Amino acid sequence: MGNLDCPFCKPSPDEIVLKNELCYARFDKFPVNKGHILIIPFRHFNNYFDATKEEKIAIIELIDEVKEYLDKNFKPDGYNVGINVGESAGQTIFHVHVHVIPRYKGDMDNPKGGVRGVIPEKRVY
Numbered sequence: 001m002g003n004l005d006c007p008f009c010k011p012s013p014d015e016i017v018l019k020n021e022l023c024y025a026r027f028d029k030f031p032v033n034k035g036h037i038l039i040i041p042f043r044h045f046n047n048y049f050d051a052t053k054e055e056k057i058a059i060i061e062l063i064d065e066v067k068e069y070l071d072k073n074f075k076p077d078g079y080n081v082g083i084n085v086g087e088s089a090g091q092t093i094f095h096v097h098v099h100v101i102p103r104y105k106g107d108m109d110n111p112k113g114g115v116r117g118v119i120p121e122k123r124v125y
Contacts, residue, residue, distance in 0.1 A: 011040075
């Protein structure tokens with residue numbers, strides 16, 4: 001079920017912020033912003049598109065729970081939610097995970113374009 005070399009396959013109980021039957025949420029060890037959380041299925045697989053329907057539902061449900069948690073504990077002004085699929089898209093850990101990144105007014109000069117910033121010259125249009 002897991003991969004011995006995978007940093008997401010064996011979470012310690014103190015890492016888990018929230019969880020459901022199929023996935024868990026933990027803080028990113030290299031956060032983009034205060035409160036940056038990852039949602040990670042317990043089952044090891046690389047690609048979001050290989051998730052079962054049940055896993056996709058569990059991920060979406062946990063995204064909503066994470067948002068409530070972050071609203072209460074960090075009070076962000078907005079969010080970016082994203083998944084890197086494949087090396088060309090910037091994926092570095094090949095166990096699928098969803099980034100929930102809280103955003104705060106003033107955390108960058110001009111946030112226009114949001115996730116379009118994956119290709120910086122295309123972000124502002």
